[in-house]
Amino acid sequence: MKSLRGTWAIGWNTFTELVRMKVFYFLLIFALLIIGNSAFVAKFSFQEQFQMLKDISLGAMAVFTSLLAILATANFLPKDMEDRTIYTILAKSVPRFSYLLGKLIGILLLLGLAILLMTGLFLAVLWLREHWVLAETRAQLAGAPAEEVALAVREVTAATFNANLVPGIVIIFVKAALLASLTLFISTFSTSGIFAILMAVAVYFIGHLQATAREFWLAGVDIQWWTRVLAAVVALIFPDLQAFNLTDDVIAGVAVPTGLFLQTMALGGLYVAVYFFLAAIAFAGREL
Amino acid sequence: MIARRLGVFGLLVLCGAALLPLQIRIQREAAAAHFRKTDLNLDLRERVGQMGFLAALSGFRSPLAAFLWIEAHTAWENTEWGRMAGIFDTVTTLQPRSLLYWDMAAWHMAWNASVAAMQDEKQPSEALRIRAQRQYFELGKELLERGIRNNPDRYQLYLQLGVLLRDKFEDHCGAADAFLMASSFPDAPPYCRRFAGYEMAKCPGREREAYDLLRELYLQGESQRLPTLVNVLTEMEKKLDIPESERVEQKP
Numbered sequence: 001m002k003s004l005r006g007t008w009a010i011g012w013n014t015f016t017e018l019v020r021m022k023v024f025y026f027l028l029i030f031a032l033l034i035i036g037n038s039a040f041v042a043k044f045s046f047q048e049q050f051q052m053l054k055d056i057s058l059g060a061m062a063v064f065t066s067l068l069a070i071l072a073t074a075n076f077l078p079k080d081m082e083d084r085t086i087y088t089i090l091a092k093s094v095p096r097f098s099y100l101l102g103k104l105i106g107i108l109l110l111l112g113l114a115i116l117l118m119t120g121l122f123l124a125v126l127w128l129r130e131h132w133v134l135a136e137t138r139a140q141l142a143g144a145p146a147e148e149v150a151l152a153v154r155e156v157t158a159a160t161f162n163a164n165l166v167p168g169i170v171i172i173f174v175k176a177a178l179l180a181s182l183t184l185f186i187s188t189f190s191t192s193g194i195f196a197i198l199m200a201v202a203v204y205f206i207g208h209l210q211a212t213a214r215e216f217w218l219a220g221v222d223i224q225w226w227t228r229v230l231a232a233v234v235a236l237i238f239p240d241l242q243a244f245n246l247t248d249d250v251i252a253g254v255a256v257p258t259g260l261f262l263q264t265m266a267l268g269g270l271y272v273a274v275y276f277f278l279a280a281i282a283f284a285g286r287e288l
Numbered sequence: 289m290i291a292r293r294l295g296v297f298g299l300l301v302l303c304g305a306a307l308l309p310l311q312i313r314i315q316r317e318a319a320a321a322h323f324r325k326t327d328l329n330l331d332l333r334e335r336v337g338q339m340g341f342l343a344a345l346s347g348f349r350s351p352l353a354a355f356l357w358i359e360a361h362t363a364w365e366n367t368e369w370g371r372m373a374g375i376f377d378t379v380t381t382l383q384p385r386s387l388l389y390w391d392m393a394a395w396h397m398a399w400n401a402s403v404a405a406m407q408d409e410k411q412p413s414e415a416l417r418i419r420a421q422r423q424y425f426e427l428g429k430e431l432l433e434r435g436i437r438n439n440p441d442r443y444q445l446y447l448q449l450g451v452l453l454r455d456k457f458e459d460h461c462g463a464a465d466a467f468l469m470a471s472s473f474p475d476a477p478p479y480c481r482r483f484a485g486y487e488m489a490k491c492p493g494r495e496r497e498a499y500d501l502l503r504e505l506y507l508q509g510e511s512q513r514l515p516t517l518v519n520v521l522t523e524m525e526k527k528l529d530i531p532e533s534e535r536v537e538q539k540p
Binding site for chain 1: 321
């Protein structure tokens, strides 16, 4: 119980520390991006406007949360060692495992809040645009039969918010959580924050090709043995980040099957757990 | 220290192997649900450039497609039809599940570009203008057919293909099939089936089928008894020599 309280205290402290670092200024850029985009695409048809608003907003959410996950996590250990706060914490009989878990909880809280704020902003802009287009449509169809107006209104509302967007946004958070856990793992054996960031970014790109390497390895096509070994190494070491790219299809209006969504969530959860435990093992043996 | 690091590496490989079945299952389910259909190949790499390809690889296909769509709009304002066709090809490759992109791209090609080609003052030969117009019709049709191959689970593009075949190709048999296909989806609007009936009525050899379909719609009730349906059905009755007693709107 005491250990849990200690872990939570570290987590909360990490979260408040990150908030104080004014990382939420990125929200201003996000707001500018989606409001600016919203104004810029006014000349397009309403279907195009909403499609683009969703494209840009969800794409920006994915970029910002991924960047936040990597950049914020990579600096935890090097910074705490530089400030010597890590020695104070670990000297107070806080297990290294609890320390790392607290750090992970802190970044997950930050990512969750960031996603919530961005989603709120995105939905507010979407709602405002919807009402603006609806008012315009009603004005254009003034005097038209009620059935025709109802059909036009239905078309507008169908093009705006749909429940399919929710699983897409949740998956963005899961992917960011995975990246945070992965970066935490990398930072346990890295010597500097920059090294951890570079490694995490490299893993990010390679992770998106993992599925291709896995297929190449398992397909049994006629390739040289060393190529197959290389593909196997990529498939086994790197996470399958392509599995978390459901947003592109969600934006296109496709509903994510519940089974696929739950399995993707489970995969994300397993990756977070695996990287965290590997980080804990590596950190346990690290000389401080 | 080295032994511990090797141990961690070994565990990483083991965990990777343990997660493989789940990854494969997700990939199969995603493919079955028509997710992630984008073919990220060298052709796309050439079209979107290195940074664009990197963005597409990193899971930012949709924002990239949105930016390219804005570029296509600028090309439209400058009536650069060829450039538009190229951008549409890229956008639809990046976002093959977006019906809007397929639909709008096909509409731009088959309706706007084709009209522009026909009114091209720089081309004095009418034969060549007609040829260019037909090429744009074909381009629109190809886009819709490719769109359907990527979205076989949604009715909208079948409906648009039907409209294109009806209005631009005057291919009533093909249009009837497309409308009929669209109407087979549970969420398709009721007019898809009516359109299928109207087009079937113009398709030589399928008059009986058209009559049966239109009669079935007529018998569904007032909501289907639109003036066009009643007119086409009456025409079919005359054409097929349906006995007076079996006709839907009997003379008093």
